Amino acid sequence: MTFAQPPAADQIEVSLFGPGKGECCVVHLGDGKWIIIDSCINSETGEPVALDYLSALGFNPDEAVLLIIATHWHDDHIGGIARVFGACPKADFCAANALTTKEFLAVTSPYEHRSLVPGGSGVKEIFEVMEQSAQFGRPLIRASPNRCVLKSSGSAHGRDIEITTLSPSDAQFEKFLADITSLMPEVRMTRRRPTPNLPNHLSVVTWISIGETSMLLGGDLEETSEADTGWSVIVGSTARPAGRATTYKVPHHGSDNAHSDEVWAKMLEEERFAVLTPYNRGHKKRPSSSDAKRICTLTPEAYVTAGIEGGRSRRRRSPVQRSIDEVLKEPLRLAEAATGCVRIRNEGRAGFEKWSVELFDPAMHLSRLYPP
Amino acid sequence: MSTALQSRDTVSPSGANQENSRDESQRAALIQLMAERAGANRNQETAPDTSEQQAEEFSSAPTTPRLQMQLPIFQSKPEAPRSIFIALQEWEGYVMDVREDVFTAILHDMTAAGDARGEKATLPLSDVSPDDLDLLREGAVFRWSIGYVREGRTKLRASQIVFRRLPQWTARDLKEANERALFLHESVRWE
Numbered sequence: 001m002t003f004a005q006p007p008a009a010d011q012i013e014v015s016l017f018g019p020g021k022g023e024c025c026v027v028h029l030g031d032g033k034w035i036i037i038d039s040c041i042n043s044e045t046g047e048p049v050a051l052d053y054l055s056a057l058g059f060n061p062d063e064a065v066l067l068i069i070a071t072h073w074h075d076d077h078i079g080g081i082a083r084v085f086g087a088c089p090k091a092d093f094c095a096a097n098a099l100t101t102k103e104f105l106a107v108t109s110p111y112e113h114r115s116l117v118p119g120g121s122g123v124k125e126i127f128e129v130m131e132q133s134a135q136f137g138r139p140l141i142r143a144s145p146n147r148c149v150l151k152s153s154g155s156a157h158g159r160d161i162e163i164t165t166l167s168p169s170d171a172q173f174e175k176f177l178a179d180i181t182s183l184m185p186e187v188r189m190t191r192r193r194p195t196p197n198l199p200n201h202l203s204v205v206t207w208i209s210i211g212e213t214s215m216l217l218g219g220d221l222e223e224t225s226e227a228d229t230g231w232s233v234i235v236g237s238t239a240r241p242a243g244r245a246t247t248y249k250v251p252h253h254g255s256d257n258a259h260s261d262e263v264w265a266k267m268l269e270e271e272r273f274a275v276l277t278p279y280n281r282g283h284k285k286r287p288s289s290s291d292a293k294r295i296c297t298l299t300p301e302a303y304v305t306a307g308i309e310g311g312r313s314r315r316r317r318s319p320v321q322r323s324i325d326e327v328l329k330e331p332l333r334l335a336e337a338a339t340g341c342v343r344i345r346n347e348g349r350a351g352f353e354k355w356s357v358e359l360f361d362p363a364m365h366l367s368r369l370y371p372p
Numbered sequence: 373m374s375t376a377l378q379s380r381d382t383v384s385p386s387g388a389n390q391e392n393s394r395d396e397s398q399r400a401a402l403i404q405l406m407a408e409r410a411g412a413n414r415n416q417e418t419a420p421d422t423s424e425q426q427a428e429e430f431s432s433a434p435t436t437p438r439l440q441m442q443l444p445i446f447q448s449k450p451e452a453p454r455s456i457f458i459a460l461q462e463w464e465g466y467v468m469d470v471r472e473d474v475f476t477a478i479l480h481d482m483t484a485a486g487d488a489r490g491e492k493a494t495l496p497l498s499d500v501s502p503d504d505l506d507l508l509r510e511g512a513v514f515r516w517s518i519g520y521v522r523e524g525r526t527k528l529r530a531s532q533i534v535f536r537r538l539p540q541w542t543a544r545d546l547k548e549a550n551e552r553a554l555f556l557h558e559s560v561r562w563e
Contacts, residue, residue, distance in 0.1 A: 020489070021489070041488065043487075043488065043489055046488050100557075100560070100562050101557075102553065102554070102557050105552075105553035105554075105556055105557050106549075106550055106553045108553075109549040109550065109552050109553040109556075110541055110545060110546055110549040112549075127556070130556045130560050131556070133559075133560045133561070134555075134556060134559035134560050137561070139560075139561040139562065139563045140560060140561070140562050140563070141562070141563050142562050142563070185541045185546065186541070186546075187540070187541060187542060187543045187546060188540045188541070188542075189540060189541050190507065190512075190537065190538055190539075190540055191513075191538040191539060191540070191541060192466075192509070192511035192512055192513065192538070193466050193511035193513070194511060280492065281468055281478060281492065282468045282469050282476055283468070283469050283471065283476045283494065310489060310491075310492065313487075313491050316461055317460070319460060319518075319520075319529055320460050320461040320518050322529070323518040323529055323530075323531045324518065326531070327495065327496070327499060327531050328493055328494065328495070329474075329494065329496075330494055332479075332491050332492075332493055333491065333492055334487055334489050334490070334491055334492070335478050335489045335490040335491055335492040336489045
């Protein structure tokens, strides 16, 4: 991918990357200052995509990144975030409050301790962040409902900047701890990888206000039928920041279990951009065809960073390929598509409410994901 | 080393030459004893967590099916045809989800440097050995090998899925992990 021009000092940018063992959103706040939400690995370079991107635009992550937010704790969603943390020594790091608990650490630590599992322990990234934090004395920030985690003013665009976490709620916190106890290893239990398929009770949702302009980054938060968890508690909160967002990072890869009509009705502008990444590591593909249709009916400006399916695996030599074809009903494929990018920028001071979209291969309009 | 070799050391520490002088009844008894021990070991959900075993788990050497590793022990004189599995391609994978007759897995190529993303496969449960089905669950680790089984002059193309009997968590592992968790909990400063 060639990203050409960096944003001007007074321009706002939201860029979403994925897939690549996770997704990553980078936001230019103005004046060459950035925040990074989650992380994924660039399928071309093997490096964290945020670091590649900032370097390609001529920014030094060492100086340019003010804040990193981890919305997840599992490696499959935050590939490379420990490297991002290490490369951005001036950035604060924000993660869900439940990760601070002894319970979470006690359950997940055995998975990371002397892990023998291919593809990593599943909790390596978050442990490495904590170890760096302990080693270098870099404090971490707890994400919790309606907590302001960054405030700034005096930018070239002349607007105040405020970044607020909207979740996880107290009830989500409790549910997560209850869920995760099912992973608690016992003596004589066979080692394995912690399952990535736990409900996303804990995901951090982020609200970014820059003057009158706002963005809602939904992490992977799922909707529930309960008033004190999921999206309902956020929509119903009287303490959440005022305003409506123009850009929405659709949660949980557009899945219907993360959809809330109320979010679209009460938290987003009439003219809004929806961006998302696909997920294809399990047997359920996200977004599904009906998910894509639903989102496209809610906004004509809906984009996805890549197709669902990874490309076909390389063909092996003849006897091996014959066996593969005999054993598998479907062809062997790469676990994910190549990493793509959707970039949304405004026009700076001269046109703060005017936005344009750029798609970097293999990103596409969401309506093209499942051609008729 | 494998459990089969440990059994042989226990039963016949003095080596193969002494075996040659045993009469047929002794041989039969020996074979039966070893078969029972090997069977008992196979029936355990996991192998004992010994340092030898851990060294084996870290090794990138191809996994050889247990039955085939035992074959030399059962080999009678004169030479019976030996089955040898020659791997042409191997992946190590972990299970993402399990359905009625298939499971989805992410595979990492152990034969040639593969794409960092890994590969995704939907594998039939019918290809999993019945002995391994109890190990099949989300997060479980296995090896998928494709190659040839050579037995005498016969050569057959074969695919096998063997679930790795990773070491168990020991009390010591959990104690160390808990100490690490406590260290992090106390060392990381949260604002």
